[in-house]
Amino acid sequence: xxxxxxxxxxxxxxxxxxxxxxxxxxxxxxxxxxxxxxxxxxxxxxxxxxxxxxxxxxxxxxxxxxxxxxxxxxxxxxxxxxxxxxxxxxxxxxxxxxxxxxxxxxxxxxxxxxxxxxxxxxxxxxxxxxxxxxxxxxxxxxxxxxxxxxxxxxxxxxxxxxxxxxxxxxxxxxxxxxxxxxxxxxxxxxxxxxxxxxxxxxxxxxxxxxxxxxxxxxxxxxxxxxxxxxxxxxxxxxxxxxxxxxxxxxxxxxxxxxxxxxxxxxxxxxxxxxxxxxxxxxxxxxxxxxxxxxxxxxxxxxxxxxxxxxxxxxxxxxxxxxxxxxxxxxxxxxxxxxxxxxxxxxxxxxxxxxxxxxxxxxxxxxxxxxxxxxxxxxxxxxxxxxxxxxxxxxxxxxxxxxxxxxxxxxxxxxxxxxxxxxxxxxxxxxxxxxxxxxxxxxxxxxxxxxxxxxxxxxxxxxxxxxxxxxxxxxxxxxxxxxxxxxxxxxxxxxxxxxxxxxxxxxxxxxxxxxxxxxxxxxxxxxxxxxxxxxxxxxxxxxxxxxxxxxxxxxxxxxxxx
DNA sequence: GCCGTTTTCGGCCCGACTGTTTTCAGTCG
Numbered sequence: 001x002x003x004x005x006x007x008x009x010x011x012x013x014x015x016x017x018x019x020x021x022x023x024x025x026x027x028x029x030x031x032x033x034x035x036x037x038x039x040x041x042x043x044x045x046x047x048x049x050x051x052x053x054x055x056x057x058x059x060x061x062x063x064x065x066x067x068x069x070x071x072x073x074x075x076x077x078x079x080x081x082x083x084x085x086x087x088x089x090x091x092x093x094x095x096x097x098x099x100x101x102x103x104x105x106x107x108x109x110x111x112x113x114x115x116x117x118x119x120x121x122x123x124x125x126x127x128x129x130x131x132x133x134x135x136x137x138x139x140x141x142x143x144x145x146x147x148x149x150x151x152x153x154x155x156x157x158x159x160x161x162x163x164x165x166x167x168x169x170x171x172x173x174x175x176x177x178x179x180x181x182x183x184x185x186x187x188x189x190x191x192x193x194x195x196x197x198x199x200x201x202x203x204x205x206x207x208x209x210x211x212x213x214x215x216x217x218x219x220x221x222x223x224x225x226x227x228x229x230x231x232x233x234x235x236x237x238x239x240x241x242x243x244x245x246x247x248x249x250x251x252x253x254x255x256x257x258x259x260x261x262x263x264x265x266x267x268x269x270x271x272x273x274x275x276x277x278x279x280x281x282x283x284x285x286x287x288x289x290x291x292x293x294x295x296x297x298x299x300x301x302x303x304x305x306x307x308x309x310x311x312x313x314x315x316x317x318x319x320x321x322x323x324x325x326x327x328x329x330x331x332x333x334x335x336x337x338x339x340x341x342x343x344x345x346x347x348x349x350x351x352x353x354x355x356x357x358x359x360x361x362x363x364x365x366x367x368x369x370x371x372x373x374x375x376x377x378x379x380x381x382x383x384x385x386x387x388x389x390x391x392x393x394x395x396x397x398x399x400x401x402x403x404x405x406x407x408x409x410x411x412x413x414x415x416x417x418x419x420x421x422x423x424x425x426x427x428x429x430x431x432x433x434x435x436x437x438x439x440x441x442x443x444x445x446x447x448x449x450x451x452x453x454x455x456x457x458x459x460x461x462x463x464x465x466x467x468x469x470x471x472x473x474x475x476x477x478x479x480x481x482x483x484x485x486x487x488x489x490x491x492x493x494x495x496x497x498x499x500x501x502x503x504x505x506x507x508x509x510x511x512x513x514x515x516x517x518x519x520x521x522x523x524x525x526x527x528x529x530x531x532x533x534x535x536x537x538x539x540x541x542x543x544x545x546x547x548x549x550x551x552x553x554x555x556x557x558x559x560x561x
Numbered sequence: 562g563c564c565g566t567t568t569t570c571g572g573c574c575c576g577a578c579t580g581t582t583t584t585c586a587g588t589c590g
Contacts, residue, residue: 017573021562052563090579092588125587129580177590190590218578233590248575253590260574271575 002026008078081107089137147185151491176249182531188231243286248272254306302534326546329358332514338363339371362401365413399423410443428454437467445483455488455495479508489529490516501536512544
């Protein structure tokens with residue numbers, strides 16, 4: 001509601017600092033790990049940073065009455081269709097307001113009409129070129145989907161960087177922006193580079209074979225659209241500014257604003273070229289320097305969301321979050337025994353390439369027929385095969401597991417006598433997304449043989465909301481029963497997500513990372529899950545598969561005992 | 562609308578680019 005109000009107020013020409021205050025409050029509230037209703041009941045609304053008298057009053061009104069009068073008043077003046085037009089590139093609040101007031105434009109159709117009939121070009125401050133740009137913006141607005149999944153952007157950016165490296169000499173090149181922060185979806189892709197021939201780097205970039213449109217191309221920056229329909233921005237800086245540019249282009253915006261404010265209080269200025277004391281540049285080559293000058297340790301990109309990471313770091317406490325290198329194995333993999341594409345041996349060899357010490361085969365259980373679930377008999381035979389492959393490839397330990405279905409009555413899809421023989425049991429909902437999901441998951445967790453709940457909310461980022469589940473209750477029970485919650489790292493799931501991870505951690509839950517890979521070329525997605533864990537402030541100790549095999553087996557047995 | 566180890570008033574991150582302007586406003590990231 002506050003975000004919507006911010007948009008409306010901005011459009012109405014309200015003071016931008018006020019607009020920003022609403023955005024700030026919204027951002028903080030979304031990132032709360034405690035239920036805001038609880039905070040409200042304790043009378044602590046004003047203790048939330050960014051929530052002052054006015055906003056606290058509005059929250060109070062809403063929680064008491066279910067209504068917020070200021071919200072309703074604000075949005076009634078600005079229809080959704082109008083506010084939406086602010087998403088059009090080249091059309092900001094000022095112009096849109098003018099167009100609305102002078103020409104009565106209320107939606108996209110109106111806008112198109114005034115572009116075509118020439119009335120837009122006649123407005124003060126408008127000209128031929130501006131109208132052309134807005135017109136292009138409309139085209140882009142219509143053609144492009146929303147944000148793209150991190151798991152789609154990731155290989156795309158690696159490919160692009162590789163192609164550029166082959167064509168021009170570079171000192172340094174790296175993804176920046178929300179991609180580097182490992183946000184689950186990204187709007188566009190940012191790449192930062194340095195090299196001695198800046199102009200040539202930009203030029204080669206705009207001529208890459210997958211580029212279909214060049215939106216802008218200057219001396220040091222360029223934007224293109226590649227054939228997947230994604231916008232990629234490249235910026236090229238001098239070596240001495242690489243650190244400050246990387247810090248700046250990585251964001252997030254609220255994080256950077258806070259940093260710059262801190263610099264200001266120390267009489268310094270931070271911009272993308274460096275840290276400045278008066279005219280003198282005193283740092284810029286590395287990110288570490290930038291943070292040092294404002295009195296902070298380097299902060300991992302995944303945490304730079306202004307969710308308390310700066311305050312935490314103030315005592316020069318560094319945040320020891322989990323790292324990809326800490327992950328010793330993948331705990332959720334499918335083989336061709338069910339709906340996967342490869343044999344257990346092939347998977348083991350691939351996992352060995354990743355440097356893993358163990359992995360868990362967790363094929364589907366018998367009632368999940370559409371995914372080729374294993375009958376009891378097949379599962380017994382699979383356990384035998386795993387034993388054989390383990391003898392053949394001694395460098396990596398294959399654990400016998402199962403992604404056992406939680407049936408509609410909350411019972412499990414195999415009897416305990418076979419579950420007992422498995423190294424680990426992952427339980428999951430696959431049907432009945434609206435049928436007492438909470439109760440069923442809790443019943444499953446109360447079985448001492450169930451180690452992990454897979455994809456606890458069932459959401460698919462691009463297409464599905466998830467089960468009707470009371471997650472706080474599941475989290476509480478997970479902690480109580482010592483059941484691990486999975487961070488399913490498959491690119492369209494990333495479930496639990498970062499905010500729920502952080503909540504669960506605060507309540508004492510531990511986690512398990514698995515890719516849910518069905519093919520060998522999906523094992524890399526562990527990176528995405530690690531990204532979620534890092535964004536959720538998880539440490540190595542919070543995650544099951546950072547432990548050496550012996551410790552992992554011990555942890556799995558605790559619950560059984 | 563928020564905030565305060567200078568402040569309860571007067572600030573609020575910073576720069577590039579573009580286009581329409583004769584010195585700057587709007588937009589973007």
